[in-house]
Amino acid sequence: MNSFVVSDLARQRREVVDAARDEPVLIRDTDGVMLVLTTEDRQRHIDRVLDLYALHARAEIECRRRHPNPAALGEIAFVADWPAERRHAFLDGLGEALDEARRLGQTEPVDFYIRWHTPFVGPGPSALDPGVTGRLGEALQSRLGR
C-alpha cells in the first residue's frame, strides 16, 4: 500500500489521486493519524463484504434458535421459515460463497447465492410441475416395460 503525508495532497495531488485509483493509499496526517484514500467503488465493496460477514455471523447464531427472528436475518429472512436442516445447509453454502467472494475480491458469489436461493413469488415453472413428471412416469413405465 502506497503511503504519503498530508502535505502531498497539495504538492503531489495528481500522484496521490492516481495511486488511490489503483489501490487504497495511506496518508499520514500531521498528528500521526493514518487516513486511507480509496475509490468509492472499493469502499462500497468493503462495506458490502463487512455487511455480509456480519450477516453470516448473525445468522449462524439466530438459526440455532428454534424460531429464528426474520428481522434479525435481514436479506436472508426467508430462511426463518425453513426446516433447521435446510437452514444450516444454506448457511454452510453462504459461508463457502463468502470464502469465494473474499478470494476473488468481489461480492458476486455471495450476492448471486442469496438471490438464487430467495424464493420467488408466483407459480413454479411447468417443467417442474409434479403433474407433468407424474404422467411422464406413467408413460415411461408402460412404454419401457418397467
Add this chain to the structure above:
Amino acid sequence: MVEPLQLHRLTNRTLWRISQLQRDPSAESWAAEVERIVFEGAAASHFRDPGSAFLVADASGTIVGAGLHYAHETMQFVQYIAAVFVDPRHRRRGLGGALMQAVIDDALVRSGRPYVAWVVHPLNTAMLMTSRRLATEIGVDQPTGYLQFAFPD
C-alpha cells in the same frame, strides 16, 4: 463443426458463474420458465440433492449455457432434466444439441439410473428437433401440452 463443450458442476462457491450468462429479454413465456430455473433458483431445492447436478457449459473458456438434472423422487429409474439453457449470444451455433447431449451423458453417468427424461414446450422448435434427434418421444402431457422425451429408447 460444433465447438467442444466442457461441463462444470456448480457448487456453492461457483454458483455465481451463472450470472455470466445473459437472459433473453424477449423470451417467450415457456422460455422464461427455463430461465427462472437457471437464474432464479426455481429448482433450488434440488440443488442440495447429492444425485442432482447444476451444470454450466463452457466453450473455449466462455460460459455458454447451463443445465440441471436431478434424481426423480418417485420414478427411481429416471434422472430428470429440468432445464437446458443456451445464452442468447451463443445460439444458432449448434450448441443446444451439444449441450443437451452432454447433459444427458452426465445425467446417466452421475446418477447411475438407466433412463433420462425431460419435457419440451411444443413451441420450443429448436429443442424439439434436438430431442427428436437424440431421444424417444414418449407422449404429450395433457394439462400442459409439453412433449415428453426419454433416453435411451
